[in-house]
Amino acid sequence: MNQNTGAVRPGTDPLALARHIADRRMQLGLSENALANRSGMSPRYLRQLLEIGPDFDPGGMGRIAAALDLSSEELLEGRADPPPGQSGPGSRPVLARLTTAECWDKLGTHGVGRVALPARPAPTVFPVNYAIDADTIVYRTAPRVSAAPETGAGVSFEVDRVDDQHSAGWSVLVTGTAERIEDPAAMRHFSERHVAQPWAGGDRPLWIRIRPGTVTGRRITTM
Secondary structure, eight states: OOOOBTTSOTTOOHHHHHHHHHHHHHHHTOOHHHHHHHHTSOHHHHHHHHHHOGGGOHHHHHHHHHHTTOOHHHHHHOOOOOOTTOOOOSOOEEEEEEOHHHHHHHHOSEEEEEEEEOOSSSOEEEEEEEEEETTEEEEEEOTTSTTOOOTTOEEEEEEEEEEGGGTEEEEEEEEEEEEEEOOHHHHHHHHHHOOOOOTTOOSSOEEEEEEEEEEEEEEEEEO
């Protein structure tokens, strides 16, 4: 499944990017909390994203760029404001909130997303093929790999579609808790309904359920 998540170039320096974001945030008079709210994420998630670097959540970076009224290139390189008396580019990215229903519609019934799990020194992120079941997210992995959190662990799950060339796309962020599904009847139920094979492999894959605490989304357009 192809995803155009080119909101940032691979290998971008996280420190330089954080400086660009801080400079632009101060220019607009935005607090860190205000920027997080505009971007549809918690302040903690924003700080983690800037600490880890942009490569793991391009959709989130696209939301930050739009919240700062910047293109992705301007976010990476710093904004070059036009000289006095001259107008800027004709089109700018605009960030609009998605309703909860629209978020679930974007997630669909199945697809490919990224799950962020707690780790030290920073959260780790894994691509997973997932399915939706009764307003929860389920995916399969091997029991003893990093993508298999313990029951009760706090996790984030993100799906996006971003067309950086046209400054358009959407991003949905789910935060909640993980649950290992160990009931044999439930495992048979999922195995019968969701046929995607776990990327981690293994003869006895483990089902993980993410019970959402918050579901937020943003749509990026231009005007």
